[in-house]
Every structure is written in structure tokens, then in C-alpha cells.
Amino acid sequence: MRRMSGRTRDPLLSALISALDAQRVQTGDGARRLYSRDASVIRGGRVGVVCFPETTEEVSACVVAALAHGRDFVARGAGTGLAGGAVPCDEPVMVVLTRMDRILEVDVSRRLAWVEPGVVNLDLSRHLSGTGLHFAPDPSSQQSCTIGGNVANNSGGPHCLLYGVTSAHVLAVEVVLPDGEVVVLGEEEGDSVGYDLRGAFVGGEGTLGIATRICVRLTEDPPDVATLLLDFMSVGAAAETVSAIIAAGMIPAALEMMDQRVVEAVEPFVNAGYPTDAAAVLIVELDGQPSGVADEIRQIKELARVHGARSVRVAAEEGERERIWKGRKSAFGAIAVIKPDYYLNDTVIPRTKLAEVVQRIYEIVEEQDLIVMNVFHAGDGNLHPLLLFDAREAGVMERVLAAGEEIVRVSVAAGGVLSGEHGIGLEKKRFMSLQFSPADLEAQQRLRSAFDPVGRANPAKVLPTGASCGHVTSLGRLPDGAWV
Amino acid sequence: MSAGDACMVAFQSDVGDSGAVCVRGGGTRWEVGGGPDGAREVSAPVGIVALDPAEMTVMVGAGTALSDLAGELVIHGLEVGMKGPSGATVGGVLMVGRSAMRRRRVGTIADVLLQADCVGADGVAFTAGGPTVKNVTGYDLCRLLVGSLGTLALVGRVILRTRPVPARSLWLVGEAEPERVLDATYRPSCVLWDGVRTSVLLEGHGEDVDETAGRLALLGLTATEPPVLPPGRGRWTGRLPSGGVLEVGSGVVHQADDGGPPTVPDGVRRLAGRMRASFDPSGRLNPGRDPYRVAA
Numbered sequence: 049m050r051r052m053s054g055r056t057r058d059p060l061l062s063a064l065i066s067a068l069d070a071q072r073v074q075t076g077d078g079a080r081r082l083y084s085r086d087a088s089v090i091r092g093g094r095v096g097v098v099c100f101p102e103t104t105e106e107v108s109a110c111v112v113a114a115l116a117h118g119r120d121f122v123a124r125g126a127g128t129g130l131a132g133g134a135v136p137c138d139e140p141v142m143v144v145l146t147r148m149d150r151i152l153e154v155d156v157s158r159r160l161a162w163v164e165p166g167v168v169n170l171d172l173s174r175h176l177s178g179t180g181l182h183f184a185p186d187p188s189s190q191q192s193c194t195i196g197g198n199v200a201n202n203s204g205g206p207h208c209l210l211y212g213v214t215s216a217h218v219l220a221v222e223v224v225l226p227d228g229e230v231v232v233l234g235e236e237e238g239d240s241v242g243y244d245l246r247g248a249f250v251g252g253e254g255t256l257g258i259a260t261r262i263c264v265r266l267t268e269d270p271p272d273v274a275t276l277l278l279d280f281m282s283v284g285a286a287a288e289t290v291s292a293i294i295a296a297g298m299i300p301a302a303l304e305m306m307d308q309r310v311v312e313a314v315e316p317f318v319n320a321g322y323p324t325d326a327a328a329v330l331i332v333e334l335d336g337q338p339s340g341v342a343d344e345i346r347q348i349k350e351l352a353r354v355h356g357a358r359s360v361r362v363a364a365e366e367g368e369r370e371r372i373w374k375g376r377k378s379a380f381g382a383i384a385v386i387k388p389d390y391y392l393n394d395t396v397i398p399r400t401k402l403a404e405v406v407q408r409i410y411e412i413v414e415e416q417d418l419i420v421m422n423v424f425h426a427g428d429g430n431l432h433p434l435l436l437f438d439a440r441e442a443g444v445m446e447r448v449l450a451a452g453e454e455i456v457r458v459s460v461a462a463g464g465v466l467s468g469e470h471g472i473g474l475e476k477k478r479f480m481s482l483q484f485s486p487a488d489l490e491a492q493q494r495l496r497s498a499f500d501p502v503g504r505a506n507p508a509k510v511l512p513t514g515a516s517c518g519h520v521t522s523l524g525r526l527p528d529g530a531w532v
Numbered sequence: 533m534s535a536g537d538a539c540m541v542a543f544q545s546d547v548g549d550s551g552a553v554c555v556r557g558g559g560t561r562w563e564v565g566g567g568p569d570g571a572r573e574v575s576a577p578v579g580i581v582a583l584d585p586a587e588m589t590v591m592v593g594a595g596t597a598l599s600d601l602a603g604e605l606v607i608h609g610l611e612v613g614m615k616g617p618s619g620a621t622v623g624g625v626l627m628v629g630r631s632a633m634r635r636r637r638v639g640t641i642a643d644v645l646l647q648a649d650c651v652g653a654d655g656v657a658f659t660a661g662g663p664t665v666k667n668v669t670g671y672d673l674c675r676l677l678v679g680s681l682g683t684l685a686l687v688g689r690v691i692l693r694t695r696p697v698p699a700r701s702l703w704l705v706g707e708a709e710p711e712r713v714l715d716a717t718y719r720p721s722c723v724l725w726d727g728v729r730t731s732v733l734l735e736g737h738g739e740d741v742d743e744t745a746g747r748l749a750l751l752g753l754t755a756t757e758p759p760v761l762p763p764g765r766g767r768w769t770g771r772l773p774s775g776g777v778l779e780v781g782s783g784v785v786h787q788a789d790d791g792g793p794p795t796v797p798d799g800v801r802r803l804a805g806r807m808r809a810s811f812d813p814s815g816r817l818n819p820g821r822d823p824y825r826v827a828a
Contacts, residue, residue, distance in 0.1 A: 157711060215672065216639060238783025239642075243804050243807055244629070245807070250672065268719055294586060297610075297696035299695070337718055339737045398584075398664060428664070465663075465667045468666040492673060494810040494811050495676060510670060
């Protein structure tokens with residue numbers, strides 16, 4: 049009798065191979081290494097086996113096989129997450145969803161689409177070109193990240209200021225629950241029937257099940273768009289202008305701030321005409337119908353003048369508008385010329401506290417003898433301080449982590465929260481008790497337990513339970529096309 | 533009773549840790565999902581705790597009348613994306629979880645709730661969500677609470693997202709297909725269809741509203757008073773019942789009587805059952821109510 053190979057002798061592998069096929073179940077060192085990391089600085093454990101399902105039934109079979117053989121499972125999209133949410137811990141079954149990348153249905157009249165989780169965010173809006181509709185969540189990683197990943201992280205992006213983060217754009221979702229059962233949560237139209245389990249699922253970071261089909265809301269393209277560039281001689285003046293715009297009753301489509309170091313780094317690459325001697329610039333995008341947009345331009349020019357802006361430039365044509373945004377969205381390609389390594393944080397503060405907290409961040413970074421670049425979603429108070437350093441310097445890691453922790457503490461103390469769009473993953477779970485009491489965390493655990501009573505779905509993430517995994521031993525080199 | 537911390541402590545004490553209990557708000561939709569089976573009634577704190585127009589958020593006791601909150605907000609040019617019957621409370625409207633008719637503009641009711649201070653079935657106070665307008669920290673308990681009819685926790689105080697009140701509002705009506713009206717408008721706040729006539733609510737900058745109204749006049753739409761809708765609700769099934777009015781895109785039909793509750797797949801029911809048992813193992817919170825026994 050022929051001996052069974054090592055691969056097929058392993059009962060978990062046998063089950064997975066019979067559910068998928070041998071080519072789509074990988075255990076080689078290359079695959080296991082590749083799928084052990086995401087775009088974060090977190091290093092966890094190793095992947096047990098990497099699966100590439102192509103249907104809901106195959107995803108369910110992967111989950112059932114993992115469960116039957118006492119293994120955890122972790123879902124993964126493009127791996128662009130910044131909090132270690134898809135980093136494996138205890139040799140889990142890694143369920144990679146990038147082969148489920150079909151746009152299943154677009155219903156223009158009802159303004160919705162059904163997509164598979166592996167559809168790349170920007171590909172959906174490209175596919176919708178000419179329909180007058182688009183998918184509103186626009187994380188800076190949108191040319192790489194998947195909609196399944198957006199659902200898992202409840203992702204944001206610059207234009208979420210007006211349009212809301214991913215949860216506001218997910219109408220329904222087909223989910224493989226952690227016991228393998230398939231359910232559809234939410235409705236194509238209308239409020240949820242019973243509990244809003246769809247709303248509970250979105251942002252679950254892969255701990256509540258795996259999304260296999262997603263019904264997204266499509267947003268009408270605005271008839272008029274204006275992009276403004278405001279420049280200031282102090283970060284405080286820029287921050288006060290942000291508060292003044294919101295307090296005046298305007299909600300711009302986007303309201304972004306970049307400090308001088310970012311502007312200096314980016315301008316040579318994009319030639320957007322950013323003033324490199326400004327302490328801070330604001331990018332304000334207004335959209336809607338022409339009279340409303342024109343009126344808001346007038347109001348913002350006046351507010352900017354009152355708060356000391358040196359100039360307000362309104363992009364005259366589409367090319368200029370694109371260049372202004374290109375500088376913002378690709379800011380981080382330019383960073384490597386300053387330092388080879390980076391650590392990106394993500395907190396939210398009340399927007400009226402922007403000036404004082406950003407100033408405090410500069411002080412924290414100076415105390416630790418580091419460099420910081422600030423480019424962030426100012427309109428909703430979502431900070432993205434990017435700490436730059438050279439990991440070859442002895443002792444620098446400790447200083448980077450100390451600065452990162454202090455930024456989180458200062459944000460929470462200012463009445464803020466741990467994360468605005470990157471999620472908790474492994475990176476921030478140790479900080480959860482800064483924001484939440486034990487009773488708050490227990491309530492969150494109750495939600496999680498209802499979805500996953502046995503705790504096999506991406507465990508050791510989000511909540512600061514006893515299980516630990518993941519550590520920041522070596523912060524990452526800047527990858528190509530890094531983003532915030 | 534104001535809604536400060538001392539009142540939250542009193543609310544927690546009122547809820548206690550044993551015996552069937554429910555919160556009575558304005559009682560305007562008391563029978564939704566079934567009555568609470570003789571549970572002891574408590575009241576949630578009342579009053580606006582903090583309103584910061586520059587932050588566009590408001591902290592308010594769940595027992596506050598929605599009309600009182602709206603009256604205060606409008607002084608600052610603000611509103612919340614919630615609507616309820618006369619006398620309804622903030623907490624009651626959130627727990628029933630019906631989005632406002634203007635949801636196309638103001639978002640769904642789930643988008644309004646940023647933070648909720650609650651008392652759980654074990655009598656322990658906890659906070660869901662966070663105070664900022666953007667937040668993905670931990671699980672989204674707030675969305676789970678909206679529409680839960682008080683079966684997962686009892687909400688005492690909330691932080692809500694506010695929005696600027698539109699400069700101009702105008703209802704129009706005429707015999708046109710709703711699809712044609714939608715094609716001729718940009719993000720109207722509400723579109724209603726009674727089978728013959730389409731009503732549309734335009735909101736925004738005055739000149740934009742006038743310009744759109746001019747375009748709709750070509751389709752035969754003329755200015756009108758806000759519509760009075762039938763009192764019942766049902767879910768849109770592709771056919772309009774006699775006398776019914778469809779809220780286009782919302783799945784809701786306003787009709788004479790409430791429709792029957794929609795069919796819920798077994799898997800979803802099981803998950804919902806686990807959710808309720810996880811938060812309230814002894815079944816003491818609003819014991820007779822079932823969020824799945826609601827028409828729409």
C-alpha cells in the first residue's frame with residue numbers, strides 16, 4: 049500500500065484539501081511567511097495553513113474544518129490593515145478572500161451593489177464609472193484594500209467626514225458565522241428587522257465571522273465639487289479654522305490637515321503648488337449643488353481670513369484638484385527620503401481640542417528625540433501622527449513606543465478614543481482599558497460571545513483578554529505605497 | 533431629574549439587579565414588539581447635559597422629550613436625525629429604532645447614536661461607544677442597541693450626533709414616476725409615492741432648492757404642504773397596498789394598519805437569541821418584548 053504523504057496525513061489538511069483543492073491549500077514556508085504579516089508594525093505568530101476559498105460554501109468548509117480540528121481561523125483581505133488585525137497568533141487557518149473578487153450585481157436605480165469581499169475598493173468605483181454613482185468610503189489604501197477588509201475594520205477615509213464610515217454604506221452582509229452557519233444580516237432596504245446584527249458585525253475585525261457577500265449602498269456623484277487649499281503660519285490657526293468651519297454649520301466633504309514637514313516632503317514629488325514655508329495647510333473639499341458650494345466657498349474664505357490664513361486657493365480645474373489630492377493621498381511615498389522607518393498612529397479627539405493636542409504631540413515627540421509628520425482628517429478630529437526614525441539606532445524602538453503610548457493617553461485624556469479607522473487588532477488592545485471600564489469591556493465581550501461562543505474567530509484580537517500574541521519587536525520599513 | 537452623573541447613579545439603583553424591569557419613555561409606541569409583561573417601570577434621566585455646537589454633539593438624558601431637545605438644538609441651528617410621535621423621548625425613539633423620513637439627508641437612526649450610558653441586566657452600569665463623531669474602538673454596541681426595544685440593556689443617557697438645519701425646505705408633489713423625480717434631483721431628503729403621485733422633500737441652499745424645483749416643475753410637480761401619512765407601517769414587498777404610501781428607498785410603506793412582521797430566517801433568529809441571552813441571561817429586561825415582532 050502506498051504511504052500517505054505528510055500533507056494528506058494531517059487530518060486538518062485532508063479536510064481542507066477535500067473541501068477546496070490541493071492548489072488552494074498551502075502550507076509552504078513562503079506562503080506561511082507571506083500571510084503572517086499585514087501592513088502594521090506588529091509581528092505575531094505563524095500561519096498554520098493558508099486557504100484560498102472561492103465560494104461561500106468553501107469559506108464555511110474552511111471554518112468547519114478549523115473548528116473540527118481545534119484550530120483558530122483568521123480572515124484576510126489584501127493585508128493593508130494597520131493594527132495587526134489579520135496577523136496570525138497560534139498557527140490558525142488563514143482564510144484569504146482575495147479570490148472572491150466578483151462584483152455580483154449593480155442596481156443603479158436602487159443605488160446598491162452586491163460584491164464579494166475580495167473586490168478592491170477602488171475597483172468598485174471604477175466599475176461604476178458612467179453610472180453617476182460611487183462607493184463613498186475612500187481609505188488612502190483604496191487602490192489595494194478590499195471591501196471585505198473595509199467591512200471588518202469599518203474603514204474610513206477623507207470623504208467619510210460628510211458621507212460616514214463604512215458601516216453607513218453596508219446595507220446587508222452574508223456572513224459565515226464562527227460555527228460555519230451562513231446567515232444574511234441586514235436588509236437591502238430599510239431599518240434592520242429586529243437587532244441590527246449587521247451594524248454589530250461591521251467593524252468586528254474578523255472576530256465575529258467572515259463576510260462572503262456584501263450589499264453596499266452607492267452614493268450619487270455630486271454635481272459640483274470645489275477643492276480649496278488654505279495655508280497658515282501656525283498649526284493652531286489651522287486647527288481653529290477647522291473648528292470655525294464646523295461651528296458655522298458646514299460639513300465639508302473632506303477637511304484634511306498637513307503640517308509643514310509633510311508639505312516639504314510631498315511637494316517635490318507632486319508639484320501641487322503647496323506652500324512649503326507654511327506651518328500647516330488645510331485641504332477643504334466641498335460638494336453638492338452649485339449655489340450651496342459657492343456660498344460655502346465664500347464663507348470659508350472669510351473664516352480663513354479671520355483666522356489668519358495667508359491664502360486660500362480654489363482649484364481652477366480638475367487637474368489642479370487631482371494634484372492637491374495626490375499630495376495628500378500619496379504623502380507617504382515621500383517619507384523614505386527623511387527616515388527609513390515609521391510608526392503610524394490613529395486616534396480621535398474632539399475637534400475643538402485639535403490645536404492643543406497637536407501641540408502636545410510635537411512636545412511628546414521632541415521629548416523622545418523623534419521626528420513626527422502630521423497629516424490627518426482634521427474635520428472629524430482623527431489624528432494620524434506618523435513617527436519617523438531609523439531602526440538601526442540603538443534604543444530608538446523604546447522611544448517610538450513610548451511616544452506612541454503617550455499620544456494615545458493624551459488623546460483619551462482629551463476626551464477622545466483609541467481609533468478612528470484603523471481598528472484595535474493587536475496593536476491597541478492593551479490600551480482598551482484606558483478608554484473602557486471592565487464593565488464596558490464585558491458588554492463588548494457579550495456581543496462577541498453571541499457571534500462566537502467558542503472563541504475560534506481571530507482570537508486574541510480587540511479585547512484585552514488573557515490570551516496574548518503579537519509584539520512590536522521590529523517596526524516596519526516603509527513599504528511601497530504606504531498610506532494613512 | 534437632570535441627567536448628570538448623580539442621576540445616572542439613581543437610574544442604576546432604580547433598575548437594580550433583579551426582577552423584571554423596563555424603562556417607560558413617552559409611551560407613544562408602548563405596544564411595539566409586545567408589552568413588557570408587567571415589568572416594573574423606571575424612568576430614564578431627563579435633561580440636556582452638554583451641548584457643544586462646535587463639536588456637533590449633544591449629551592442628553594434618555595428620558596428627555598425629543599421635542600424639548602429639538603427645541604434647544606434649533607436655537608443653535610442644529611438638529612438630530614431622529615423623529616418620533618409627539619411626546620416621545622430620545623431613549624424611546626432610539627429603542628424603537630425607526631429612521632426618520634428624512635433619512636436620505638440625515639442618515640439612518642443608527643448613525644445618530646455615538647455613545648450610550650446603560651445599565652445591564654446584572655445591574656452594572658456600562659458605556660457603549662464613545663463621545664467623538666468618528667470611532668472604531670471595539671465593538672459597535674451602539675448600533676446593536678438602536679432598535680433593541682430595551683431587551684439588551686436599559687439606556688439612561690446618550691451622546692448624539694447633531695447636524696446643521698438646512699437653510700430651506702420645500703415639499704413638492706405631482707403625477708410623476710419616482711424614478712424620474714430621483715433622476716432630476718440630487719440627494720433629495722425624502723421621496724414618497726402613493727401609486728399615482730410622487731412627493732419630494734428638497735432641502736439645502738435656497739437657490740439650489742429653487743433651481744431643482746424649477747426642473748421638477750417641468751415634470752408637473754408643484755409646491756405643497758408636508759404630507760400627512762397613514763398611521764400604520766409595513767415593509768415594502770414590491771406592491772403598494774390600497775391607500776399606502778411608499779417611502780422610496782427606505783423599504784417602508786405607510787399604511788392604514790401595521791403589517792405583519794417579516795419572516796426571519798432560522799439562523800438569524802438563533803444568533804439573535806444568543807445575543808439576547810448573552811446580555812440578559814435571566815430575561816429580566818422588557819421580558820414580553822420581541823424586536824422581531826415588529827412590522828417595519
